[in-house]
Amino acid sequence: MSASPERREELLATAAEVFAAQGYNATTVRKIADAAGMLAGSLYYHFDSKESMLDEILSTFLDELWARYDAVLEAGLGPRETIEALVTESFREIDQHRAAVAIYQKESRHLQTQPRFAYLADSQARFEKAWLGTLERGVATEVFRADLDIRLTYRFVRDTVWVAASWYRPGGQHSAEEIARQYLSMVLEGIALRE
Amino acid sequence: MSASPERREELLATAAEVFAAQGYNATTVRKIADAAGMLAGSLYYHFDSKESMLDEILSTFLDELWARYDAVLEAGLGPRETIEALVTESFREIDQHRAAVAIYQKESRHLQTQPRFAYLADSQARFEKAWLGTLERGVATEVFRADLDIRLTYRFVRDTVWVAASWYRPGGQHSAEEIARQYLSMVLEGIALRE
Amino acid sequence: MSASPERREELLATAAEVFAAQGYNATTVRKIADAAGMLAGSLYYHFDSKESMLDEILSTFLDELWARYDAVLEAGLGPRETIEALVTESFREIDQHRAAVAIYQKESRHLQTQPRFAYLADSQARFEKAWLGTLERGVATEVFRADLDIRLTYRFVRDTVWVAASWYRPGGQHSAEEIARQYLSMVLEGIALRE
Amino acid sequence: MSASPERREELLATAAEVFAAQGYNATTVRKIADAAGMLAGSLYYHFDSKESMLDEILSTFLDELWARYDAVLEAGLGPRETIEALVTESFREIDQHRAAVAIYQKESRHLQTQPRFAYLADSQARFEKAWLGTLERGVATEVFRADLDIRLTYRFVRDTVWVAASWYRPGGQHSAEEIARQYLSMVLEGIALRE
DNA sequence: CATGAATGAGAATTCATTCAT
DNA sequence: TATGAATGAATTCTCATTCAT
Secondary structure, three states, X not given: OOOOHHHHHHHHHHHHHHHHHHOOOOOOHHHHHHXXXXXXXXXXXXXXXXXXXXXXXXXXXXXXXXXHHHHHHOOOOOHHHHHHHHHHHHHHHHHHOHHHHHHHHHHHHHHOOOHHHHHHHHHXXXXXXXXXXXXXXXXXXXXXXXXXXXXXXXXXXXHHHHHHHHOOOOOOOOOHHHHHHHHHHHHHHOOEOOO | OOOOHHHHHHHHHHHHHHHHHHOOOXXXXXXXXXXXXXXXHHHHHHXXXXXXXXXXXXXXXXXXXXXXXXXXXXXXXXXXXHHHHHHHHHHHHHHHOHHHHHHHHHHHHHHOOOHHHHHHHHHHHHHHHHHHHHHHHHHHOOOEOOOOOHHHHHHHHHHHHHHHHHOOOOOOOOOHHHHHHXXXXXXXXXXXXXX | OOOOHHHHHHHHHHHHHHHHHHOOOOOOHHHHHHHHOOOHHHHHHHOOOHHHHHHHHHHHHHHHHHHXXXXXXXXXXXXXXXXXXXXXXXXXXXXXXXXXXXXHHHHHHHHOOOHHHHHHHHHHHHHHHHHHHHHHXXXXXXXXXXXXXXXXXXXXXXXXXXXXXXXXXXXXXXXXXXXXXXXXXXXXXXXXOOO | OOOOHHHHHHHHHXXXXXXXXXXXXXXXXXXXXXXXXXXXXXXXXXXXXXXXXXXXXXXXXXXXXXXXXXXXXXXXXXXXXXXXXXXXXXXHHHHHOHHHHHHHHHHHHHHOOOHHXXXXXXXXXXXXXXXXXXXXXXHHOOOEOOOOOHHHHHHHHHHHXXXXXXXXXXXXXXXXXXXXXXXXXXXXXXXXXXX
């Protein structure tokens, strides 16, 4: 009930694409197997269950994301630079694991309630702490505006970044970095022309 | 096969809540019926199918939304005022039909491929035309920044507004209008403090 | 739970048409009610159940048929004349109660097993006795051929008559009597030209 | 989604028996599965739906029947010999595929209206052409009586043969050929003794 | 490693029937 | 007499999962 790690990864990538395209619940094991060129039952040689595929996809994604985030958070940057770095890393993650991000975006809310996916809630709490803390620091140091509800701002920034996974296609017109740059510019400076 | 419009509306509101909370696919008719205090089969006195409930929820929402949008678009406002009005109407819609908006947000992408829900794609195209046109007008009249990719800006503004449906709860701390005001401020001026 | 006999008869006639056209099992109470211009539940003011409608249709048909058959059988006719009279009465019955005959033809075999419809088996047995007895009498008196298996002949004559209900439409080109005449001619003389 | 042809055939044979015995509509998938010694859901590994089982049973039957009929029709026989051969082949078909014939007999009329079963109507039309043409040829060459309505005769001959499927049991007293011989004798010469 | 064939739990849906009004 | 709204049992079908080969 395990196999070469490469094959697993291939299969997980395939599964992630299908989950992202059709939604986890609407995805049948058969569809994944079709996409992988095998029969549904054969997947069970590699994985315990459909849910464990989802679990592995999401936890791998979050592990990697937090490695990136932690590196940023421990770098001792200023609030604005921290936000810039977090957003840029987020877009890099979207670029490299678009499917996983899209799944996370669509499914994490209702998965959180299940014990097996409690780590999603934990991660969410860490997100909130990191972003919110940075924003508060920015307000305190007069880098960010003080007249906005800080939780509203947090949600604005957070959502603004992650929803992009729903339309982003790697290899498109703009690189992840370029998209990050423009998004940051909008989030930080707004879209209105300054006189 | 149909029945009194009031009962239908009650049941649709119930169904919309459950769809929004659990996702369309993960929602069983039984759950809807439970929430409505009846047996699963009884729903079929009022509706043809689970899908037709979804259909009615989404099309009612879009009809109403477009009535609001059209009123704004025909008012002859300037680009900035148009964006402000569209965003404000969107938050009012979220306030009044949160469930429908959340469902739309989560399900419309993959529903679009089904002929029955082709109107979702039509609506999407109209959205794009309305928002994109307004943004372009704003760039031309030097109300909006010219250095941003206009399609990126469109997606930013569009997503920024609708994702709010995933966390917004009516009767919370801020009114829909207040949230709209703050969002608009962020979208237009950014979150960074201007020196 | 009963009503004017006229209304019952009307409704039974309607039900019989639908049963004949679609088959008993494939006929929903709703279809009958639609055809009668009322709602499904309303039928239950007139009848106990769908099955009791079927029962009443079939038993009424058989009662009438046996009244006719008994008159023939008690008339003291010769074997050939008896067969002729039975066939003619059968076609008259088809003419007047086509739907009931068609239902009988299609459903009686598997209904017979249910206690409620045991009378169908009884009737079948009486049929057999009447027809078979007449044929045997005919063979004995050298009116009918002796070289045929008598049970095969019985089935041939019986089926030959009743299947006609599946295509007969009252008011068509030929009257019931004319069809009876031609059928009788075929059954008795065959279709080959005699030299 | 399909599987080994042998298993399919076994299961189809089982299904055909149950359909023939109880009628298509009254047959539940569970009954078929019981008869096959498996669970209802398991049938769906082999077949798309209950309807597709019916479809396959009927189309297989008609394909085979038409292979036989075409061989006869292309043999250049005289009208009487053609009728004899067609009837004989029909009884052979009844002997070998009794269940399919019985289903065809009972269900084809109302199935014809569904697009999926349009081929039943096509086949019916070909039947009519074949039988009617042969009868007409027989009348023209003075082999068959000219004083009968030819369409009535067609129905008589057609029904006479196929209804036998409702009572025929293979391995009974008479072989298919013997029954064919006696039926042909009745149809051609009649049951009355010739003086 | 993969297949083929199943299992069994539940899903959506249908429909005869009931009953207060 | 008829309606509107339900019930509840049964039905078709789906799907994750298992397992011998």
